[in-house]
Amino acid sequence: MKTRHSRSFSLPVYLLLAIGSVSIFSCSSVRKTSTSAAKTTQSGPRFLDDIRVNPGDRISSRNKSYGYTEKVPEDKEPAEEPGANLTLNEATLVRKYADILGVDDKKVNNIDxxxxxxxxxxTPYRYGGSSKNGIDCSAFSRTLFNDVFNAAIPRTxxxxxxxxxxxxxxxxxxxxxxxxxxxxxxxxxHVGVYLQNGKFVHASTSSGVMISDLDDYYWRRVYRAAGRLPKAELTKN
Incomplete structure (x- = not known):
């Protein structure tokens, strides 16, 4: 009798243990699932304005407040540096005359x-001449105005x-x-064409076509006046 009672009592105990194990396993599964969901919610980089982006998600560019660079309008693009499009020969010529005139390269801006x-x-000086064989001062200034400034001026x-x-x-x-x-x-x-920084180019009787300085003693002593083409002539050209 004692043995039969013990067997009948052990069966409910096993059932209780089995039910308890299922409950524990179920709670653990729920806890793992909720924890995994929480981790999924917090995955992916977090940007400004509390925007989260997970792998595979798409976001409108209107909401992106990061990594944005405004395009400079065409009319506000940085101005091109003077001399940027010069050929090698032109750039060499600019440096040469900038040195002669005693100015910065950027100020030598009339390549023609x-x-x-x-x-x-x-070119040697020759009174009445107007060619590479010899030229006088007024013929040289006249040639310069004609070829560079497209302006006709008198001969003498x-x-x-x-x-x-x-x-x-x-x-x-x-x-x-x-x-x-x-x-x-x-x-x-005598006549010459003014350049800049006190320098002028002319056909001198002693050295031919050359550049001189208005502040040199001789030219300062014989200087008479300065002239500019009439406004109508400048407007026309």
């Missing part, structure tokens, strides 16, 4: 002018003086004319 000067540089130095609007020496700009009376009288006998 310095090319024309360089082409004529050293005196006629060029009479044709120009007279300006002060302090108002001189590149392309203006400078006049001299080298014989000691009042008549204009």
């Amino acid at each position: 002018l310095i090319e024309e000067i360089d082409d004529w540089y050293g 130095a005196q006629e060029q003086y009479d044709y120009c609007d007279h300006i002060k020496k302090s108002q001189l700009k590149q392309g203006d004319l400078v006049f001299f009376h080298t014989t000691g009288g009042g008549r204009i006998t």
